[in-house]
Amino acid sequence: xxxxxxxxxxxxxxxxxxxxxxxxxxxxxxxxxxxxxxxxxxxxxxxxxxxxxxxxxxxxxxxxxxxxxxxxxxxxxxxxxxxxxxxxxxxxxxxxxxxxxxxxxxxxxxxxxxxxxxxxxxxxxxxxxxxxxxxxxxxxxxxxxxxxxxxxxxxxxxxxxxxxxxxxxxxxxx
Numbered sequence: 589x590x591x592x593x594x595x596x597x598x599x600x601x602x603x604x605x606x607x608x609x610x611x612x613x614x615x616x617x618x619x620x621x622x623x624x625x626x627x628x629x630x631x632x633x634x635x636x637x638x639x640x641x642x643x644x645x646x647x648x649x650x651x652x653x654x655x656x657x658x659x660x661x662x663x664x665x666x667x668x669x670x671x672x673x674x675x676x677x678x679x680x681x682x683x684x685x686x687x688x689x690x691x692x693x694x695x696x697x698x699x700x701x702x703x704x705x706x707x708x709x710x711x712x713x714x715x716x717x718x719x720x721x722x723x724x725x726x727x728x729x730x731x732x733x734x735x736x737x738x739x740x741x742x743x744x745x746x747x748x749x750x751x752x753x754x755x756x757x758x759x760x761x762x
Contacts, residue, residue: 591618595676599722604729605666605673615668618676622647625679629686634758642757649753650674653746654730661731670730674723681719688712720744 591614597603608614623643630639654671658664692708724740733739 591672591676595673595680598673598726599677599680599718601722601725605669605726606729608669608672608676610669612668615672618672618679619647622675622679622682625682625686629682629689638758642754645757646750646754647675649750650678650746653749657727657742658730663731666730670726673726673730677722677726678719681715681722685712685715688715720747723747 591608594603594607626643627639688708688711720743723743727742728736728739
């Protein structure tokens with residue numbers, strides 16, 4: 589199933605991006621899953637066009653980030669598996685976050701933060717921490733670094749950059 593077992597093992601930190609097939613079919617499959625997951629999450633908030641634009645932009649930012657860090661480290665040929673791993677794991681964890689939001693009553697931009705159940709907030713924070721850990725693990729493996737902490741710091745940098753760009757775009761869409 590286009591590396592499903594490997595992707596789940598990456599989520600469990602038992603495999604790395606190098607364990608994914610390095611073919612275009614796997615790349616297209618997981619980028620498609622990432623787009624679908626992003627659309628499921630984004631359409632209720634931004635409509636079809638806005639959600640599509642934001643998700644494509646997020647994938648472009650992810651690709652650029654991966655290409656830059658791998659290029660700086662001197663291993664640009666690892667982009668396909670690294671990008672696929674980050675897009676796929678991000679999509680799976682994003683769907684879990686969307687499920688938590690549905691359990692909390694669905695996306696409602698007008699809802700006050702204190703109206704969200706504590707369990708949902710803790711669940712979202714746990715998934716965000718897991719995303720940071722998984723992205724750090726992927727980057728550690730792809731960049732041949734000894735320290736997962738450095739990978740996590742790079743992942744945090746990506747999340748900050750991606751969030752800043754996405755929030756700017758959301759402001760432009762409204």
